[in-house]
Amino acid sequence: MTARVPAVWPANPLRDPQDRRLPRIAGPSGLVIFGVTGDLSRKKLMPAIYDLANRGLLPPGFALTGFARRDWADEDFGQVVYEAVKEHARTPFREEVWRQLSEGFRFVQGDFDDDEAFDQLRRTITELDEKQGTHGNHAFYLSVPPKFFPVVVAQLKKHGLADPPHPDSWRRAVIEKPFGRDLPTAVELNKIVDDVFPPEAVFRIDHYLGKETVQNILALRFANTMFEPLWNRSYVDHVQITMAEDIGIGGRAGYYDGIGAARDVIQNHLLQLLALTAMEEPVSFDADSLVAEKLKVLNSIKLPDDLSAHTVRAQYTGGWQGGELVCGYLEEDGISPSSRTDTYAAIKLEIENRRWAGVPFYLRTGKRLGRRVTEIAIVFQRAPHLPFDETATEELGQNALVIRVQPDEGMTVRFGSKVPGTAMEVRDVNMDFAYGESFTESSPEAYERLLLDVLLGDAPLFPRWEEVEASWKILDPIEQYWDKHGRPDEYVSGTWGPGTADEMLARDGRSWRRP
Incomplete structure (x- = not known):
């Protein structure tokens, strides 16, 4: 007699799905x-x-x-x-x-x-x-x-x-995604879905949450003692979350025009990465506990007082990328010459709670940028005192912990180290962890994990309606401001965005990382 496979196994997003001690095998489906x-x-x-x-x-x-x-x-x-x-x-x-x-x-x-x-x-x-x-x-x-x-x-x-x-x-x-194009349309769509399926039967896909490196944020923070004591306003200067693409819109003009970079990426992917980075330790790793902590973060986010100074939107123009001359956004097939859709967006956010008060989170995304990369950079405060000559540390930057989501999945720690020689000279070096070098098995694709979770009814990695709602409440005021204030800025394809984005951080005495 064949034993029946249970419909749902105990959920733990930190456990390798291939761990057969608690097999995550879908039942009849x-x-x-x-x-x-x-x-x-x-x-x-x-x-x-x-x-x-x-x-x-x-x-x-x-x-x-x-x-x-x-x-x-x-x-x-x-x-x-x-x-x-x-x-x-x-x-x-x-x-x-x-x-x-x-x-x-x-x-x-x-x-x-x-x-x-x-x-x-x-x-x-x-x-x-x-x-x-x-x-x-x-x-x-x-x-x-x-x-x-x-x-x-x-x-x-x-x-x-x-x-x-x-x-x-x-x-x-x-x-x-996208689940609506603003809060009112998202509410309307959610009502339509809720009239047919109960909330626990609705799985909103954000494929970034299925990536191993995104799930590893939880392991990095809560399975180790060396990072969590520093993970707060006393040691962190700021956080940068970047999703850059080196491609244009391709054949997606019908979808992309009118949606733009902020709605396409910031509202879902980047705000989810922010929530996982900033959340408190959950009581367990089931869906309810994870959502509760992420919601606390999203509901604590404060928009900049001056949206003109701390938000940027832009469109790519023609230029050289990868040795190829590419056209600008307004010259793409299917795009109106008068389109105001953003292909680059950058915003500054703050989280009003005890852990993060005063620490800015800078989010940016764009197409036709320098290269394809998604990363979360925790940039630490400078040492309060350096007992070295100025010439010994002139190239020394700030310590940073960089979580690389894609394409070279892993983590880098940047810190100061003495340069070999007789003089005391300190320079930044990187200590690197790469998934491909540390584990013999290859990482499952995000959709493997997420499709299996759907079949199992296992929901920790799926945003719930409350998260979608909170995310639109953050982005909608920014989009409404942009709609009232002229055309987007411009940046040349193959660069890292418009000069106004650099100016946005320069006002705070900071600069963007070059991934």
Whole structure:
């Protein structure tokens, strides 16, 4: 007799998912992807499903159903998944894994407002319950533009797809960012989703929270005694959180124009990184405890008194990047010459609590910058007294702890050290930790971790509505100010942003790190 795998295992985001002492293996389940023909599905979701199966973390009868307008049979969909897996999967291709996984592939053709298509989806899911043993457990992944969220959710309700067929089965919704474009639209969207799915069945994806280095912030702070005593206003001078991209908008003009860098990145990714960096120690690592501490931080954030001096938005202009001459944002296909959408945004925030009072947090993000990098830099105060000659320390900067989220995942500590020789000369050096050199196993992709958590109903790494609401309350006043004050500044592609961003920190006697 085969023992049944529990639906949910004890959650601990600090434990390696491959630790089989408490196996995190999904029970009977299936995933339905709306927007299955898009880049996200092809480059991330399909390969992640295969990698999970290859690691033995999916049930033998797992089902994957695609929903799109293409005139495909199940076999055509299977070929699309096969090509995506061969090109983008992290783990080696194994024929026996593929054969078993592909038995659960199905495809439903239709538009989002097509009632017959959703009836066919319901019949398909029922058939999978019988043939694959999915037991009525299905997650619906909305990999579609936000404007389609309401119609898809309404169709799921109308055709009975959102309701579990058995008392011990489940239905879940997975929603990609952006969750609204401001607080009013986010509230409206949340009401639509809440009318169909209970809050615990809604998983809002922020793929940054699935990255190993982001989760390692919790381990760094709360599994070690050497950092936490310094993690406060008495020792920290300021914090810089950067997400830089070296690419332009590509073919995303229809989505990006009108959204911009601040809504696309700061409202979700960077504010989540700020909350994890600044939060107090949770009583446990379950979802409720983590959310409670993150919310305390988000609700304590204070905007600058002078938004003109401590917020910056800009657009990239043409220039040289990677040895190639690239066009400016206003020359991109599909972008209006009068567009005021920001491709670069930088803001200063402060947290009004005992730990962080007076410590500025500088957040910046942009496209067409010097290189692709995401990092959190904790910059410490200068030593109150240096018993050296001025010439001995003229190149000495401030100590810093830099958490590299991507692409070279790891951590760097910058500190002063004596230069070899007879003279006393102190210079900055770096002590480096790299994931790829310290661990023999490769890190799972963020979507592997997050998709598995969805199937397990394990929610610590998913922002809840209260966090989304708090984040929009922070960003909305800034966006409203920008809307009333002319065009964005400009910066040349391949540089590190506009001069006004440098001036923003210079007013505080500081400067941006050069990643």
